[in-house]
Amino acid sequence: MSFPLLTATAALPALGAVATAAVPAARRTAAKWLALVVSLATLALAVIVLVRFDPDGARYQLTESHAWIKDFGVRYELGVDGIAVALIALTAVLIPFIILAGWHDADPLETGSRRWRPTQGFFALILAVEAMVVISFEATDVFVFYIFFEAMLIPMYFLIGGFGDRAHEHGEETAATQRSYAAVKFLLYNLVGGLIMLAAVIGLYVVAGNFSLTEIAEARANGSLHMATSTERWLFLGFFFAFAVKAPLWPLHTWLPNAMQESTAPVAVLITAVVDKVGTFAMLRFCLQLFPEASKWATPVILVLALISIVYGALLAVGQRDIKRLVAYASISHFGFIIMGIFAMTSQGQSGATLYMVNHGISTAALMLVAGFLISRRGSRLIADYGGVQKVAPVLAGTFLIGGLATLSLPGLAPFVSEFLVLVGTFTRYPVIGIIATFGIVLAALYTLVLYQRTMTGPVKPEVSAMPDLRVRELVVVAPLIVLLIFLGVYPKPVTDIVNPAVKQTMSDVQKKDPKPEVEAAK
Numbered sequence: 401m402s403f404p405l406l407t408a409t410a411a412l413p414a415l416g417a418v419a420t421a422a423v424p425a426a427r428r429t430a431a432k433w434l435a436l437v438v439s440l441a442t443l444a445l446a447v448i449v450l451v452r453f454d455p456d457g458a459r460y461q462l463t464e465s466h467a468w469i470k471d472f473g474v475r476y477e478l479g480v481d482g483i484a485v486a487l488i489a490l491t492a493v494l495i496p497f498i499i500l501a502g503w504h505d506a507d508p509l510e511t512g513s514r515r516w517r518p519t520q521g522f523f524a525l526i527l528a529v530e531a532m533v534v535i536s537f538e539a540t541d542v543f544v545f546y547i548f549f550e551a552m553l554i555p556m557y558f559l560i561g562g563f564g565d566r567a568h569e570h571g572e573e574t575a576a577t578q579r580s581y582a583a584v585k586f587l588l589y590n591l592v593g594g595l596i597m598l599a600a601v602i603g604l605y606v607v608a609g610n611f612s613l614t615e616i617a618e619a620r621a622n623g624s625l626h627m628a629t630s631t632e633r634w635l636f637l638g639f640f641f642a643f644a645v646k647a648p649l650w651p652l653h654t655w656l657p658n659a660m661q662e663s664t665a666p667v668a669v670l671i672t673a674v675v676d677k678v679g680t681f682a683m684l685r686f687c688l689q690l691f692p693e694a695s696k697w698a699t700p701v702i703l704v705l706a707l708i709s710i711v712y713g714a715l716l717a718v719g720q721r722d723i724k725r726l727v728a729y730a731s732i733s734h735f736g737f738i739i740m741g742i743f744a745m746t747s748q749g750q751s752g753a754t755l756y757m758v759n760h761g762i763s764t765a766a767l768m769l770v771a772g773f774l775i776s777r778r779g780s781r782l783i784a785d786y787g788g789v790q791k792v793a794p795v796l797a798g799t800f801l802i803g804g805l806a807t808l809s810l811p812g813l814a815p816f817v818s819e820f821l822v823l824v825g826t827f828t829r830y831p832v833i834g835i836i837a838t839f840g841i842v843l844a845a846l847y848t849l850v851l852y853q854r855t856m857t858g859p860v861k862p863e864v865s866a867m868p869d870l871r872v873r874e875l876v877v878v879a880p881l882i883v884l885l886i887f888l889g890v891y892p893k894p895v896t897d898i899v900n901p902a903v904k905q906t907m908s909d910v911q912k913k914d915p916k917p918e919v920e921a922a923k
Contacts, residue, residue, distance in 0.1 A: 600638025665772020749825025
């Protein structure tokens with residue numbers, strides 16, 4: 401029996417979460433170091449998964465399959481394709497930086513303070529989220545996926561509501577109320593989506609007789625499983641609704657700005673760079689593979705919703721007064737690009753969407769974590785409270801600028817390649833949608849450069865005149881992310897080589913081919 405590598409990659413952070421939570425309250429530093437070591441060990445396992453995965457091999461590799469609930473056809477089935485491998489690697493890379501960035505976020509405000517939950521609980525919850533996200537990327541049994549897709553809401557609820565941002569202009573009591581509101585809104589939106597998906601999961605079992613993604617997809621491909629058109633469409637809508645809430649897609653997005661605003665910067669990164677990727681990943685893995693005809697049927701409406709997300713999110717980002725809400729609305733716009741790329745039904749679009757998931761995770765982490773360091777120094781999230789920071793903290797301002805330029809997809813930085821592929825892939829099949837979507841790029845340049853101008857340039861405000869520059873721990877967090885942004889911006893081939901074969905198989909699932917160019921290239 402081979403070593404269960406995929407199980408180990410998810411089980412290690414889960415066990416680490418239990419061990420971290422068990423550390424005595426007086427040993428807060430020990431809990432932090434334990435969580436960091438576990439996250440690095442998980443990264444090592446993710447690297448092994450990456451090395452052992454063969455992009456030209458079978459669709460799902462490193463598979464595991466064990467009987468679980470025989471009476472209901474539930475099996476513990478895991479397997480990874482190129483898209484899952486890329487997102488597992490992204491998750492494993494980001495978690496150590498999230499832990500380092502939040503090193504002091506759960507410390508008591510003063511000795512003996514009871515206003516914050518135990519420090520070890522904060523880091524244990526982060527590891528628990530990592531475990532559930534990783535196994536969601538690995539699961540090839542629909543029921544197993546559903547369990548962890550929903551279970552990750554619980555630790556996220558406590559991270560938002562129990563360990564929220566301390567920088568609040570209206571005092572601690574109001575802050576606690578707003579944190580609770582944001583956490584409950586996050587939970588309710590995602591629970592409603594999950595309950596609708598549960599009905600669809602049950603319906604899928606009634607139709608197919610099991611929950612195995614591979615078996616159902618194979619049966620559909622060879623004609624041994626037939627779904628009525630109306631049945632397939634209803635099941636698709638049940639799955640897609642849950643994923644659209646998680647993604648988040650307009651108009652199901654409204655929980656995200658509140659959640660990111662009230663969270664600490666590391667938790668905000670965990671939400672948008674890690675957890676939300678499960679929604680867009682699941683659209684590729686489950687919606688397109690299980691319900692190909694319904695996916696094509698719904699494509700026009702989904703593309704319009706994605707386009708609204710792109711323009712609406714960018715427009716609202718331009719008018720924000722709060723730094724975190726600005727990044728949240730920018731992320732809504734970026735997720736619109738990802739979903740547009742998925743449902744453009746072209747290989748360039750889907751490759752770009754998958755690459756966008758990775759690049760958006762890195763760029764948002766860089767920008768939001770530097771913003772968190774900035775906010776912790778000033779004690780305010782309001783853009784108007786800053787000015788002239790680049791004169792007193794040039795390294796902080798420089799890294800903030802690079803993160804912002806990556807967000808607006810500047811050529812030479814990682815998101816540019818993925819956004820370009822999404823637009824090209826969309827334009828070849830839906831030119832009007834592709835043209836309108838380019839306005840999102842213009843608006844991104846506007847909100848990013850205005851944010852930098854108002855916070856970093858101009859006269860030095862008295863409140864920031866003594867602001868320290870980035871410390872060693874903070875540089876250790878930011879510098880690798882900047883390096884990744886530049887490296888993948890110049891040389892994205894390592895990621896595209898992994899994801900492209902999986903994208904081709906997804907295109908085959910929906911029986912779509914790339915449109916032929918109107919003008920043939922000269923031979």
